[in-house]
Amino acid sequence: AIIYGKGFDSTMINLDEKLIYSYFRKPGFMSRLFSLEIAGKKHRVLPRAMQFHPVTDKIEHIDFVYVPEGAEIKVSVPVHFLNEDKCI
Numbered sequence: 001a002i003i004y005g006k007g008f009d010s011t012m013i014n015l016d017e018k019l020i021y022s023y024f025r026k027p028g029f030m031s032r033l034f035s036l037e038i039a040g041k042k043h044r045v046l047p048r049a050m051q052f053h054p055v056t057d058k059i060e061h062i063d064f065v066y067v068p069e070g071a072e073i074k075v076s077v078p079v080h081f082l083n084e085d086k087c088i
Helices: 017-024
Strands: 002-005 008-012 034-036 042-053 059-065
Touching: 017 059
Parallel strands: 002 059
Antiparallel strands: 002 008, 034 042, 042 059
């Protein structure tokens, strides 16, 4: 993966595959703010883009954008309606 953003030097990182898949399988992965620790320092990041293997559909790469303290961000939030067919 890579982390990049304004005021942040682009940094390549390796991620634990099982841990990433545990988060990826949950709804809202692309709109979730993560805290990644690099060299003892925590950085807030947001997933921006992902690349998948064309045959196996395994995650090959993730782009994270650095989110500085106090920054305003816009994200898409998925909304799922429950029991919509029973509602008038």
